[in-house]
């Protein structure tokens with residue numbers, strides 16, 4: 301395969317989430333693609349947000365935030381939260397908002413999955429701040445469960461690709477994780493899979 305250089309400003313496909321924060325007692329939501337689970341126990345999640353965003357003011361105020369997973373039918377509302385700032389536009393009425401254990405964390409009723417987090421650390425970077433939050437509780441709409449686990453097909457999360465700036469949704473299931481690779485065996489691999 302012939303390879304050409306693509307430069308250093310490259311992105312991985314990202315999940316599209318909505319970060320919820322109370323600012324001055326009012327809910328605000330911003331689109332967030334730079335988000336990842338960071339630690340298993342305790343369950344930590346990281347969100348890289350530009351320190352110039354209005355949302356950042358809320359983090360200093362409450363030290364709590366939510367991560368909400370919208371489904372594909374929420375693409376317009378999600379994009380809107382990434383286009384306009386709460387500094388000029390009140391985004392609190394865009395969704396039905398509910399509160400959980402932490403009381404200062406606005407979560408979105410319409411999102412299949414939401415999680416409330418308390419800030420444990422902020423890692424400062426040149427333009428963004430990495431908010432590290434401990435997930436205190438998560439919520440799922442009953443209709444998005446298959447047995448007792450989230451049904452990703454029903455949730456229909458959004459993916460973002462950059463720099464073409466497109467939203468995508470889920471394709472087909474193509475195998476089990478921690479399992480599909482068992483069909484391969486390199487020389488010297490003594491693993492016996494059950």
Ligand SMILES: Cc1cc2nc3c(=O)[nH]c(=O)nc-3n(C[C@H](O)[C@H](O)[C@H](O)COP(=O)(O)O)c2cc1C
Nearest residue numbers: 330331332333334349350353354355382384385386
């Ligand atoms: C799909 C999408 C993903 C985004 N992801 C991020 C992100 O990960 N971090 C960030 O700082 N801004 C991100 N943004 C930009 C903010 O959502 C946007 O600037 C928003 O208006 C900030 O809102 P606020 O000023 O009310 O906080 C994203 C925007 C879009 C459309």
